[in-house]
Amino acid sequence: RFLRSVPFSPQILFFSTRPVIAALRDVQVSVPPAVRRGDTATLHCYYDMDGESLYSVKWYKGRREFYRYTPKESPPMKIFPAQGVQVKRSASNESQLTLLGLSLASSGKYSCEVSADAPSFHTMIVTGDLEVCEVPKHVPSIHGMRSRYRVGDIVRGNCTSHNSRPPANLTWYINEAQANPSYIRTHKPFRERKNEFETSLAGIHFVVGNHHFVNGKLKIRCTARIHDIYLQSTERSIDEDRPRVISAASSANSNGKGANGNAVPYDHFPPYAENELDRKDYMTLQGELEHIAY
Missing domain, CATH: 2.60.40.10 (Immunoglobulins)
Known part of the structure; x- marks a missing residue:
């Protein structure tokens, strides 16, 4: 076998010395x-x-x-x-x-x-x-709640934040913890007739349990927030309304009957009283809407 010779061909390499073009x-x-x-x-x-x-x-x-x-x-x-x-x-x-x-x-x-x-x-x-x-000029307001509740009662209330743009985001808290979403009644913000600002409304509705009272108190707070430039809250402190035990002696003195008399052991509201309270003294959700709109 014969080896084939390949002629040598020198290669010339070119290196660019031009700097990289600067750019914004x-x-x-x-x-x-x-x-x-x-x-x-x-x-x-x-x-x-x-x-x-x-x-x-x-x-x-x-x-x-x-x-x-x-x-x-x-x-x-x-x-x-x-x-x-x-x-x-x-x-x-x-x-x-x-x-x-x-x-x-x-x-x-x-x-x-x-x-x-x-x-x-x-x-x-x-x-x-x-x-x-445009942030609200006043803190949010809470309506429709009584000052005292018993275990088993239903708490109904509304939180309103007036005259802002955009509308404030409303959040309910119970004893410093954000309320269960199932308790909340959300409503679409509505525009005020007299200006271009908007009003936010959120309701809360839940049955009072033993765990809601801490040392006989139930705290409910509503917070209004707009981005990170506005944060205001309103809080209600509600007392636990415990039934009062009436002694047999007191009952006997008051109604003339003895210890074996027909004494009532607890001081109850009349069956109509709670409805009267809701009807006369506290605004329903519908009433709140009418109050704001008109």
């Missing part, structure tokens, strides 16, 4: 999700130019540009009109934007657009949602 990256926006009406909000736009020069930062509400920062121009800051937007110049720059006197019209989507300078003019845009809230 990691653009992020920080927008507070909820703010009280009339308050100030600060929005942030974070970005990494990665060696490039900044050309401009623009802010939009929806599709409308209302703020532009161009460092190579003089002045670098420009502000354009937009509904519900009032910019605080002294607290705004290429990475921060401060809005004053927020109104309900200020709610919406806010976008930050960052552009690199020549030659790439690379552009990225990110968006965040801001909601301006």
Whole structure:
């Protein structure tokens, strides 16, 4: 056998010494999700130019540009009109934007657009949602409950939080623990006739058991919450209404009968009394709705 010779051919390898092209990256926006009406909000736009020069930062509400920062121009800051937007110049720059006197019209989507300078003019845009809230002027109110209950009685009550936007989320608690969902009667929030605000209503309905009373007390609380900017509660402390034992001697003195007389051992309500209490002194769910709506 003969070995076939392969002619040697030298290879030339080329190595690029050109640096990797820098590029804008990691653009992020920080927008507070909820703010009280009339308050100030600060929005942030974070970005990494990665060696490039900044050309401009623009802010939009929806599709409308209302703020532009161009460092190579003089002045670098420009502000354009937009509904519900009032910019605080002294607290705004290429990475921060401060809005004053927020109104309900200020709610919406806010976008930050960052552009690199020549030659790439690379552009990225990110968006965040801001909601301006009208919080209730008063704490939630509890209606329809008596001050005393016995084991076996039915507790019925309503919790109302008036005039907010969005409507408050209502939560019932019994002795510091969130109430069993089966006890709760939920109702759709309704809009007030005199304004654009809404009212929340939630009912509670359960049979009183021995375990509900702690040292003769039953505590029921209703909490109203709107995002993380509003939290108020109202609590009722209810006494246990235990039957009172009447001694035979007292009974004999009061009705003229002896120890073997026909004495009543417990001080009971008349059979009609509880219905009278509910009918005269306490609002039913329907009555509460009528009271609020009208």
